[in-house]
Amino acid sequence: MTTVAQLRKVALRLPEVTEGTHFGMVAFSVRGKGFASVAKDGRVQLQLSDDDAEAALAAHPTGERLVRAGTPIGFTVPLGDVDGQQLNALVRQAWFHRAPKRLAASRTAASTSDxxxxxxxxxxxxxxxxxxxxxxxxxxxxxxxxxxxxxxxxxxxxxxxxxxxxxxxxxxxxxx
Missing domain, CATH: 1.10.150 (DNA polymerase; domain 1)
Structure with missing residues:
Protein backbone atom coordinates (compact mmCIF):
# COMPACT_ATOMS: atom_id res chain seq x y z
CA MET A 1 0.00 0.00 0.00
CA THR A 2 1.40 3.37 -0.99
CA THR A 3 0.87 6.76 0.61
CA VAL A 4 0.75 10.41 -0.40
CA ALA A 5 4.22 10.78 1.13
CA GLN A 6 5.58 8.15 -1.28
CA LEU A 7 3.87 9.87 -4.22
CA ARG A 8 5.38 13.18 -3.12
CA LYS A 9 8.87 11.65 -2.89
CA VAL A 10 8.64 10.13 -6.38
CA ALA A 11 7.18 13.23 -8.01
CA LEU A 12 9.55 15.74 -6.43
CA ARG A 13 12.60 13.74 -7.54
CA LEU A 14 11.73 14.50 -11.16
CA PRO A 15 13.16 17.65 -12.78
CA GLU A 16 11.35 20.97 -12.37
CA VAL A 17 8.41 19.53 -10.44
CA THR A 18 6.45 21.73 -8.08
CA GLU A 19 3.85 20.76 -5.52
CA GLY A 20 0.67 22.69 -5.03
CA THR A 21 -3.05 22.22 -4.84
CA HIS A 22 -5.63 21.91 -7.57
CA PHE A 23 -9.31 22.06 -6.59
CA GLY A 24 -8.29 21.16 -3.04
CA MET A 25 -6.15 18.17 -4.08
CA VAL A 26 -2.44 17.70 -3.55
CA ALA A 27 -1.10 18.19 -7.09
CA PHE A 28 2.22 18.02 -8.90
CA SER A 29 3.14 19.88 -12.05
CA VAL A 30 6.09 20.36 -14.36
CA ARG A 31 6.49 23.88 -15.74
CA GLY A 32 2.89 24.63 -14.83
CA LYS A 33 1.38 21.53 -16.42
CA GLY A 34 -0.24 19.15 -13.95
CA PHE A 35 0.59 15.46 -14.23
CA ALA A 36 -0.42 13.86 -10.90
CA SER A 37 -2.79 14.61 -8.05
CA VAL A 38 -4.52 12.89 -5.16
CA ALA A 39 -8.25 13.40 -4.69
CA LYS A 40 -9.80 13.66 -1.24
CA ASP A 41 -11.13 10.11 -1.63
CA GLY A 42 -7.54 8.81 -1.87
CA ARG A 43 -7.47 8.17 -5.61
CA VAL A 44 -4.32 9.14 -7.47
CA GLN A 45 -5.05 10.85 -10.77
CA LEU A 46 -2.41 10.63 -13.49
CA GLN A 47 -2.43 12.35 -16.84
CA LEU A 48 -1.24 9.66 -19.25
CA SER A 49 -1.17 9.06 -22.98
CA ASP A 50 -3.95 6.81 -24.30
CA ASP A 51 -1.55 3.88 -24.67
CA ASP A 52 -0.16 4.26 -21.14
CA ALA A 53 -3.67 4.65 -19.71
CA GLU A 54 -4.82 1.46 -21.46
CA ALA A 55 -1.81 -0.44 -20.11
CA ALA A 56 -2.50 0.90 -16.61
CA LEU A 57 -6.16 -0.17 -16.87
CA ALA A 58 -5.10 -3.68 -17.85
CA ALA A 59 -2.65 -3.89 -14.94
CA HIS A 60 -4.93 -2.41 -12.25
CA PRO A 61 -8.48 -3.78 -12.09
CA THR A 62 -9.60 -1.08 -9.62
CA GLY A 63 -8.39 1.68 -11.92
CA GLU A 64 -10.56 3.78 -14.22
CA ARG A 65 -10.12 6.14 -17.12
CA LEU A 66 -9.70 9.75 -16.01
CA VAL A 67 -12.12 11.83 -18.09
CA ARG A 68 -12.55 15.61 -18.14
CA ALA A 69 -15.26 17.33 -20.17
CA GLY A 70 -15.93 14.06 -22.00
CA THR A 71 -12.30 13.64 -23.08
CA PRO A 72 -10.10 10.86 -21.68
CA ILE A 73 -6.96 12.41 -20.18
CA GLY A 74 -5.43 9.63 -18.12
CA PHE A 75 -5.94 7.09 -15.39
CA THR A 76 -7.12 7.09 -11.78
CA VAL A 77 -6.74 4.38 -9.15
CA PRO A 78 -7.00 4.17 -5.35
CA LEU A 79 -3.55 5.02 -4.02
CA GLY A 80 -3.62 2.00 -1.72
CA ASP A 81 -4.17 -0.37 -4.66
CA VAL A 82 -0.76 0.25 -6.28
CA ASP A 83 2.58 -0.75 -4.83
CA GLY A 84 5.55 1.60 -4.67
CA GLN A 85 7.26 0.26 -7.77
CA GLN A 86 4.08 0.53 -9.85
CA LEU A 87 3.48 4.05 -8.55
CA ASN A 88 7.02 5.08 -9.49
CA ALA A 89 6.51 3.87 -13.05
CA LEU A 90 3.09 5.52 -13.40
CA VAL A 91 4.28 8.87 -12.03
CA ARG A 92 7.29 8.85 -14.40
CA GLN A 93 5.01 8.06 -17.34
CA ALA A 94 2.70 10.93 -16.39
CA TRP A 95 5.68 13.31 -16.00
CA PHE A 96 7.02 12.35 -19.44
CA HIS A 97 3.56 12.82 -20.93
CA ARG A 98 3.23 16.38 -19.61
CA ALA A 99 6.83 17.64 -19.52
CA PRO A 100 8.08 19.85 -22.36
CA LYS A 101 9.74 17.73 -25.05
CA ARG A 102 13.24 19.14 -24.52
CA LEU A 103 13.09 18.62 -20.77
CA ALA A 104 11.82 15.05 -21.22
CA ALA A 105 14.55 14.36 -23.79
CA SER A 106 17.26 15.64 -21.43
CA ARG A 107 15.84 13.44 -18.65
CA THR A 108 15.90 10.43 -20.96
CA ALA A 109 19.50 11.14 -21.94
CA ALA A 110 20.53 11.57 -18.30
CA SER A 111 18.86 8.35 -17.16
CA THR A 112 20.29 6.23 -19.98
CA SER A 113 23.89 7.09 -19.26
CA ASP A 114 25.53 5.13 -16.45
Missing part, protein backbone atom coordinates in the same frame (compact mmCIF):
# COMPACT_ATOMS: atom_id res chain seq x y z
CA UNK A 115 27.83 7.94 -15.45
CA UNK A 116 27.80 11.61 -16.38
CA UNK A 117 31.37 12.40 -17.53
CA UNK A 118 31.54 15.91 -16.03
CA UNK A 119 30.75 14.80 -12.48
CA UNK A 120 33.55 13.29 -10.38
CA UNK A 121 33.32 9.49 -10.18
CA UNK A 122 34.22 9.58 -6.48
CA UNK A 123 30.75 10.84 -5.54
CA UNK A 124 29.37 7.35 -6.19
CA UNK A 125 26.50 5.94 -8.19
CA UNK A 126 23.59 6.98 -5.94
CA UNK A 127 24.74 10.61 -5.86
CA UNK A 128 25.38 10.63 -9.62
CA UNK A 129 21.88 9.28 -10.28
CA UNK A 130 20.29 11.72 -7.84
CA UNK A 131 22.03 14.67 -9.48
CA UNK A 132 21.07 13.44 -12.96
CA UNK A 133 17.44 13.01 -11.91
CA UNK A 134 17.49 16.58 -10.60
CA UNK A 135 18.78 17.77 -13.98
CA UNK A 136 22.29 18.49 -12.67
CA UNK A 137 24.61 16.85 -15.18
CA UNK A 138 27.53 19.27 -15.17
CA UNK A 139 29.61 20.93 -12.48
CA UNK A 140 28.38 24.31 -13.74
CA UNK A 141 24.80 23.21 -13.01
CA UNK A 142 25.81 21.88 -9.58
CA UNK A 143 27.32 25.32 -8.84
CA UNK A 144 23.82 26.84 -9.09
CA UNK A 145 22.72 24.96 -5.95
CA UNK A 146 23.46 25.37 -2.27
CA UNK A 147 24.96 22.67 -0.05
CA UNK A 148 21.58 22.24 1.66
CA UNK A 149 19.81 21.77 -1.69
CA UNK A 150 22.30 19.07 -2.70
CA UNK A 151 22.03 17.28 0.65
CA UNK A 152 18.24 17.27 0.28
CA UNK A 153 18.58 15.01 -2.79
CA UNK A 154 18.13 11.36 -1.86
CA UNK A 155 21.50 9.72 -2.52
CA UNK A 156 23.68 12.80 -2.01
CA UNK A 157 25.53 12.79 1.29
CA UNK A 158 28.25 14.88 2.95
CA UNK A 159 31.05 12.95 1.22
CA UNK A 160 29.56 13.60 -2.23
CA UNK A 161 29.13 17.31 -1.41
CA UNK A 162 32.77 17.51 -0.24
CA UNK A 163 34.01 15.88 -3.46
CA UNK A 164 31.80 18.13 -5.58
CA UNK A 165 33.02 21.22 -3.70
CA UNK A 166 36.64 20.22 -4.35
CA UNK A 167 35.94 19.61 -8.05
CA UNK A 168 34.22 23.00 -8.28
CA UNK A 169 37.19 24.72 -6.62
CA UNK A 170 39.50 23.12 -9.21
CA UNK A 171 37.44 24.94 -11.85
CA UNK A 172 37.34 28.17 -9.83
CA UNK A 173 33.63 27.66 -9.11
CA UNK A 174 31.71 27.25 -5.86
CA UNK A 175 28.30 26.29 -4.61
CA UNK A 176 25.71 29.06 -4.46
Missing amino acids: RVPDLPSGIGGPATRALSEAGLTTLEQVATRTEQELLALHGVGPKAVRILTEALEDRLLSLR
